[in-house]
Amino acid sequence: MLSELEACLTRINAVLLGKEAQVRLAVTCLLARGHLLLEDLPGMGKTTLSHTLARVMGLAFQRIQFTSDLLPGDILGTSVFDRDSGRFVFHPGPIFAELVLADEINRATPKSQSALLEAMEEGQVTIEGATRPLPDPFFVIATQNPANQGGTFALPESQLDRFLMRLSLGYPAREAEKALLMGGTRRDALAHIEPLLDHTRLHEIQAEVARVRVSDALADYVLRLVEATRTQPQFAWGLSPRGSLALLAAARAWAFLDGRDYVIPEDVQAVLPAVVGHRLRERADPTGLGGGTLVQWLLREVPPL
Amino acid sequence: MSLLTIPRETLVWLMVAQVLVILPHLAHLPLWIVALWLGCGLWRVRIYRMQASYPPGWLKGLAMLVVGAGVYLSHDGLVGLDAGVTLLIAAFILKLVEMRSRRDAVVVIFLGFFAVATSYLFEDGLLAGLFSLLPILALLAAMIGLQQSRLFGRPWPAVRLAGGLLLQAVPLMLVLFVFFPRVGPLWSLPQAQTRGTTGLAEEMAPGDIAELSQSGELAFRASFSGELPPRAALYWRALTFEQFDGRRWARGPSSHVMRAPAWTPQGAPLDYSVVMQPSGQPWLFALDVPELPGGEAQLMGDFHLQRSRPVEAALMYRVRSWPAAVRQPRLPQSVARAGLQLPAQGNPRSRAWAAELKATHPTPQAVVEALLRHFNQAPYVYTLKPPPVGEDIVDGFLFDTRRGFCIHYAGAMTFVLRAAGIPSRVVVGYQGGELNEAGNYVSVRQLDAHAWVEYWLAGRGWVRVDPTFQVAPERIEQGLVEAVPEERALFDDSAIALLRYRDIGWLNDLRLKWEGINYGWQRWVLGYQGDEQLALIQRWFGSVDYRALGAGVVGALAIGMAVLALVLFKPWRNVRDRQREGYARFEQALARHGVRRQPGEGPRAFGERAAQRLPERAEAILAFVRQYEAQRYAGQTADSVALDRALRRVCRQLRWRAARSRGE
Incomplete structure (x- = not known):
């Protein structure tokens, strides 16, 4: 099981050069059944990452480009009158896929955003009175562009909370970029990737991840972290129980990827920035994106033992 | 945002506190201190607004020298209480400009507390004590502001918290007040110069007492356990003057005799306690003949009470007096000689009159009565503004001007008695006082200062006689102010205020109540020691x-x-955690070799780092970490033996390395 995952990671890393840490976190997020928010400038490989992930994991992939005129129906699907049968026939939208890439999610209106986010939370969509289950596994990778904020609708904190992780890929290292420049077009490579898993296999692995052991001592560490965010004055607000559950789920997946069936504090620390960074705000600047310094403070000051 | 900078609120409170600290000191500080504070405060504000920079080193040095010189010039030296306090306050002010970091601010705050404490040396009244709570509050607020996160810093919560802290300190303060032993001073502090300037002195010319009589300042208060005696019986003895040089009266030899002469108690005693204001002199005030159960003072050869040290802080003592006692029924030769001492020449008319009196009256008592009659019937005037007399002051007073006040009458009468061969002396002290019926106590002020006469009669001992009573009985019965109604302009402000409102009933009541509160403060708070x-x-x-x-x-x-x-x-509530203890020992062992865990470092990360730093011990270290991890996180059953074994291995190896490195 682990070797399969290792192979997946190797394959993704072969396409997305020099981003081992982010790739590992993205896979962790997938294993923990969470959704991923990628925040980066255009052209940093966000789409490539999601595409490769879908390919390697053998998941059905759909991409939704969010624009300001996108309607909820464009995401979820609509019923269209079929003249032959004389009935309304439901045409499922792009959300009925196993891996959905919601590109530039903050360009759409809040109404369309919440259509997607509700689907993410519930695992099902209700259209015209009929409830339709989404595929399982269902994994959303949303991207947003931190620059060029004109004409965008920033995700409110309550919706940010639904993403297990927020990652940013960042510029590639010099060697990676050189390899990128010297190599052939990556799109071709992408087209030829063979899936290493399928969704049943992924399902089994996810079930296995949920069984990774969390000891008392570790739960205490997570509680100390959460407690710190709730009591220390520099935090505008504390982590929600959903936040602490997310932290533990991600730590389990990370430990599993590391080949262990138990979680150690280092696992929590490894996923902490990605998991809680977008859930925290500094009191001094409650509208800003200052989660990063708070996470560093947590890592530095909260005793893991 | 640096942890070292001083938050705005702290600065504000610090400056407020500085004003409040300096305010009670203003009475004895030179005026340039105010200018210094204004300049430094302005500079500090400009530094805060980034309009000015911190003073350079040479300027600080210069300011120090200038301030030192200023103190030297203002106080004629750098030693002494006034100069010391001025220096302290000046340092307190200069530090305001100099402080950069929180540490400096803390220094300023503690300097402030010290300056508040020094203000008690000058003024220990109830109001001053209450006022000093304000600077303490502001200093506490500044201190709290310093510790609070800047995100929270607002001025008022800090004050509320400071007030809460002060209130919480009250029980502790009470306990310490009641129980903390009062330690005597290890060294004598030079007293403030404002002390001891008013009051009776070792020797007095008539003008001194007149001046004293114009001050409304409090001398002492006495509270009686029984009924208050009548005003006319309250002759508070301070000193006796036995030596006359023709102009001034001064203490004689028997007032330096450290042993009380023989006396027999008679009649009913009076029990009372006295709270005395600092006088700067060693003698205490009491009615005749005093006994001090506490033994604070010695009854001297002329029946006055003397202490070994001057009274430099408010002093409380209990006295039992025997007003009807017979004092020294047998007069020793030396005392008799002193009681008859006169200058070799001068005042011939008085001497002649004394001889005439002695010739016409058979007994000393008759001479005294004749003298009193004379004072009563001849046109004498009681005044605080006696006209100048010539070379022979007794003659001039008795026969020419006939205007004077107590010391003139007492001095003249003593002179005549001595000239007539009757041992006698001038007694100075206070007469009467303001009776406070509600509190059953008497407030005696400097304007109650008085002089009277005592003469010696065989068999009856020393007898008190007051010639002033013959001239101006209202002086004795009602007080000095009533005795000289047209001379009110002479009195100083406090005395005037006392007079002006005496006739407004409720205001006078209020004043008496306030007096009572102050007296209680002195008696029960300041007097509570020893x-x-x-x-x-x-x-x-x-x-x-x-x-x-x-x-x-x-x-x-x-x-x-x-x-x-x-x-x-x-x-x-602490459950013992053996694994955690084991890891703590592991950390200690590694710390001895210079590898310390960061507060946020996980157990495995630390183990791996330690293994890298000490590669030859890596195996043992990692084995322990694996064991720890397995037991703590992987759900293996706790096995302290295995963990101990792994730990012992680490410790052994590390110790061995240490031993080897020592051997090298």
């Missing part, structure tokens, strides 16, 4: 001495702290 303290504590706990008291206070504090620690830390 024997008073011991007496109170012994009433509660039986016989204790200061050593037991000190040990008790320290012990009670220690027990209190221990209880507090138990309540705060709740050790019974």
Whole structure:
């Protein structure tokens, strides 16, 4: 099981050069059944990452480009009158896929955003009175562009909370970029990737991840972290129980990827920035994106033992 | 945002506190201190607004020298209480400009507390004490602001918290006040110059007493356990003057005799306690003939009370007086000689008149009565503004001007008595005082200063006689102010205020109440030390001495702290965690080799780092970490033996390395 995952990671890393840490976190997020928010400038490989992930994991992939005129129906699907049968026939939208890439999610209106986010939370969509289950596994990778904020609708904190992780890929290292420049077009490579898993296999692995052991001592560490965010004055607000559950789920997946069936504090620390960074705000600047310094403070000051 | 910078709120409170600290000192500070404060405050504000920079080193040095010179010029030196306090305040002000970091701010705050404490040396009244709570509050607020996160810093919550802290300190303060042993001063502090300038002195010319009589300042208060005696009976003796040089009266030899002459108690005694204002002189005030159960002072050869040290702080003492006692029925030769001493020449008319009196009256008593009659019937005037007399002051007063006040009458009468061969002397002290019926006490002010005469009669001893009573009985019965109604302009402000409102009933009541509160403060707060303290504590706990008291206070504090620690830390709630203890020992072992865990470092990360730093011990270290991890996180059953074994291996190896490195 682990070797399969290792192979997946190797394959993704072969396409997305020099981003081992982010790739590992993205896979962790997938294993923990969470959704991923990628925040980066255009052209940093966000789409490539999601595409490769879908390919390697053998998941059905759909991409939704969010624009300001996108309607909820464009995401979820609509019923269209079929003249032959004389009935309304439901045409499922792009959300009925196993891996959905919601590109530039903050360009759409809040109404369309919440259509997607509700689907993410519930695992099902209700259209015209009929409830339709989404595929399982269902994994959303949303991207947003931190620059060029004109004409965008920033995700409110309550919706940010639904993403297990927020990652940013960042510029590639010099060697990676050189390899990128010297190599052939990556799109071709992408087209030829063979899936290493399928969704049943992924399902089994996810079930296995949920069984990774969390000891008392570790739960205490997570509680100390959460407690710190709730009591220390520099935090505008504390982590929600959903936040602490997310932290533990991600730590389990990370430990599993590391080949262990138990979680150690280092696992929590490894996923902490990605998991809680977008859930925290500094009191001094409650509208800003200052989660990063708070996470560093947590890592530095909260005793893991 | 640096942790080292001084928050705005702290600065504001610090400057407020500085004003409040300096305010009560203004009476004895030179005026340039105010200018110094304004300049430094302005500079500080400009620094805060980034309009000015911190003073350079040479400027600080220069300011120090200038301030030193200023203090030297203002106080004629750098030594002494006034100069010391001025220096302290100046340093307190200059530090305001110099402070950069929080540490500096803390220094300024503590300097402020010290300056507040020094203000008690000058003024220990109730109002001053209450006022000093304000600077303390502001200083506490500044201190709190310094510790608070800048995100929270608002000025008012800091003050509220400071007030809460002060209130919480009240019980502790009361306990310490009651029980803390008052330690005598280890060294004598030079007293403030404002002290001891008013009051009776070693020797007095008539003008001195006149000047004294114009001051409304308080000399002492006495509260009686029984009924208040009538005003006319209150002759508070301070000193006797036995030597006359033709112009001034001064203390004679018997006032330096450290032994009380023989006297027999008679009649009913009076029990009272006196709270005396600092006088800067060693003598105490009491009615005749005093006994001091506390033994604070010695009854001297002329029946005045003297202490070994001057009274430089408010002093409380209990006295039992025997007003009807017979004093010194047998007069020793030396005292008789002193009681008859006169200058070799001068005042011939008085001497002649004395001889005539002696010739016409058979007994000394008759001479005295004749003299009193003379004062009563001849046109004498009681005034605080006597006209100048010539070379022979007694002659000039008795026969020419016939205007004067107590010391003139007492001096002249003593002179004539001596010239007539009757041993006599001038007694100075206070007469009467303001009776406060509600509080059953008497307030005696400087304007109650008085002089009278005592002469010696065979068999009856020393007898008090007051010639002023013959001239101006209202002086004795109602007080000085009533005796000289047209001379009110002479009195100083405090005395005037006293007079002006005496006739407005409710205002006078209010004043008397306030007096009563002040007296209570002096008597029960300032006077609570030494024997008073011991007496109170012994009433509660039986016989204790200061050593037991000190040990008790320290012990009670220690027990209190221990209880507090138990309540705060709740050790019974801590479950012992062997794995954690094991890891702590592991950390200690590695720390000895210079590898220390960061507070946020996980157990495995630390182990791996340690293994990298000490590659030859890597195996043992990693084995321990694996064992720890397996037991703590992987759900293996706790096995302290295995963990201990792994730990011992680490410790052994590390110790060995240390030994080897020492051997090298």
